[in-house]
Amino acid sequence: MTARRTHARRVRTAVAAAAVVASLLAVAAVSRGTHAPAHAAALRPARVQLLGRLRADSPVRFDVNLRMREGALRAFLRDVQDPASADFHHYLSPATFGARFGLSRSDETRVESLLSNAGLRVTASYPQRTSLAVQGVAGAVGQLFGTVLNEYRDVTGRRFHAPSPDPMIPAALRGLVSGITGLSSRAVAQPQDIPTNGMGPQDLEKAYDIGPLHSQGINGEGQTIAVYTQGSFSNSDVDGFARTFGISGPRPEHRSVDGGTTDTTGGGAEEDALDLDTLRAVAPQARLINYEVPESGGLSSFATSLADVVNRVVQDGEANIISISYGVCDVATVGGQGFLPTPERLAGERAFQ
Template sequence: MLTTFRHTTLATALTLLLAGTAHAADAPQRLDMGVARSSRPVNVTLMLKLHDEAGLERFIQQTVTPGSANFQKFLSTAEFARRYGATDAQITRVQRYLAARGLRSEVLANRITVRVSGSLSQFSRAFRAPIHNYRSLATGKVFHRPSAALVMPTELADSVIATLGLDNESTYLSHRLNTPRLAQTRSRLGGLNVTGALRSASAAGNPTASGQPGEYTVGDVANFYNINPLYQRGIRGAGSTVAIVTLADFDPADAETYWSGIGLVTKPYRIQRIHVDGGAGINDGSGETALDVEQAGGLAPFARVLVYDAPNGASGFLDAFGQAVSDNCADSISTSWGMPEVFSFAALNVNGAKVNDTTDVGSLRAFHQIFMEAAAQGQSVFAASGDSGAYDTVRGLGRGTGVGEFTAPLTVDSPASDPYITAAGGTTTPVRFAFGGNPVASITQESVWGWSYLQRYFDTYFGPGTVDLFSVGGGGGVSSYWRRPAYQFLTRGVRATENKQTLDYNDPSAGPTTLLKLPNHFHGRNLPDISLNADPETGYLLVSTTDGGVTSGWGGTSFVAPQLSGITALLRQSAGHRIGLWNPQVYFLQNVFGYGRYSPFNSVNAGDNWFYRGAPHFTPGAGIGTLDVENLDLFLRSRYRF
């Protein structure tokens, strides 16, 4: 495919892309505006400590281990609550303390999540911490957060591991991007009527495919990753339910338009929206929700689709996940939102914490318990691994060494870094490209997605420094918090953290300041786990009213997480069971059977995400690799017969 593009537009697009939002790490840029309005209502989530977490870990492993007495014996929410939730005495003690301070509380059915509502002044007194308003000098955003560390009351200390919602500074990013090359030439395809245009360009194989990079559909995904044999057997997700956890509401008509426009027959009236904490409303992330539904529901056209949306913040995101898991209706759950794992560390959040304190302040542990519950209940959970390559802070903070700029350490995205979630990475499928009349270049094999290949092209034909693409690409690397899980112990290619990784800020008044020192050679959880096409240059069509209707050239690992969820819905129908936590199962299969004609996986041997390169084994650039879904289905069904 040969297209043209003016490189000045690319530079503009990337400037906007990397502007990002303010996060906890920009403490040098906060202006304290004094005590927040005391009567302001807020929702806060308390996460109660699991009972027998080690026993829960063993149980989860047994549910996906053939021959185990608990193989495929997943729990109901009530069973999970009875075995691993808080006791009646603990819950009574917590609720009594909250009620005495005028706070209203609700305990979810899992007995580990407590939603609390009240005013800022009530919470300030309950946790003995003044809550101030601050203004970000970088963005002008006003937010509130405690001006000192919370003091956990003795009545709660033995039961509560996290308190989320009193700090609304950090917001999560949607992991979707539009390709710079197609930004000017995105196809409108006749407004919202895409049927004729797409069907006329239909590729061989799946009749809903376009065969056109930048305009790929779920039909192309089926062609790329050998899903069509399942469709030919009548496997379309019937009896399965997929859930989207998101921080933006959307118009369900967009998804219906997408499916009908590509000629896909789907189950009618299957989308249900669940607004958590009042819902998120329509906002600039609504296109994210639309694409999640279009991809998951498009790959599994007869599956039910649940959409849990909540306000953008730690408590809203946790509450949406908690509701999706506690409801226990969905067989698979995906999210395409996240933030750098390091933004949760004490060094960036606790006044007086040392710069090498990489303990978290509760949010990572809170999400971890929800993901463990999902695994025990047989729910497969997927999260986008990010779109900043191996340097996850770049989209939120930018990078550089100038005044007012941050450095870019090797970092990974959360919640994708959690060991009980399957991290969805990104690749670039084969494509030919050219810019501004220069020679045609090509990617000849599926590669780790990183725009370093475009950087080399622009450096060659437009001159070094003309365009700066660092570091757009599929997120991947090594967690600095979660230790390497057992399922990665025997995996060739897993890495430890690199040495001398620091997050520094060049303070205009004080000069360079180190905010965070990451641990050297830490044997952490590696991600992603599985990758599929995510490069916007080989990207997808999107129908989103908030993004102008029908547009092309969209990508990001946002597409991969819901695609894996939709694939899980197919596998669940085929097997007749929930699939459960993917990670122990797919790493076992890869370790034993490797790659080859009958393997469920294809290695990704080329490309890079600006640090980690493709390899004929696991790599933090692409994880295990991409899928052969028919072979994965055969392996999983054979295991169920043991």
């Protein structure tokens, strides 16, 4: 039985970017009695090579997305943004959000019990009741969701696993679970950085017309920014950047998710350094929390790690902005693992803070 994670602090949110992140909680297995349409194009031999079944005892991590009261949630999201509504800007804590729009505690416990009986382990649950982090072996996962986890190799030589046929929610979970995310580890985040030599703080001021804000003394005071990253940073690097450009304000903070990472030299670390330097140039007085996850492609798929970070940010209740500088192509998917947005869920994920 997983210990419940709780916190009482309420934090107001103002950023739609978090909604984009939470789209990774999209449905990747259907609750109907038939399989979802297969992504046949993604399985063409020219694109990937089937190596065979993933070993039955291979560990797999994924997320189970819990059903929500979608109609009530849509109404709340409309009202919380409507100045004429009594609920305008009346944001909810994660626990209140979960109680109002999520499964009952007894139903959530029932889901956990069903997963446990299938040989799977719930490794994390959240007060907002949007999803459960789950781990198990490939054989048990395939048996529960009516699929087989295969191993593939892409054109770059990288190995990944994905289900075939598309997974299906079993009848016992159908009224409680809307889908699953992360059974394919194919999608890999690509850093979205800028050309060599980059830009300094003054260049950023001109490019984004930030100068007028700085001249009014608006430098990020009172803001807390969560940064999703598949790398870490060296304290000496961020300190050196601050000295070089005369930037004051708090040093970014490390925070590990899914085991974290200590990599400060790879591509993910370079992207992280760029993100942190840019944020400090734009909002030097803001507090930055670096949510660090291992590079995707192993136990954690990109979808899973990104969803885990969003859930952790919501649970921590400290940040009102999320920064993500990674991208992935939706066609680079196998077995129904596309990044399909569910607007009510993705918008609600951060509207309750």
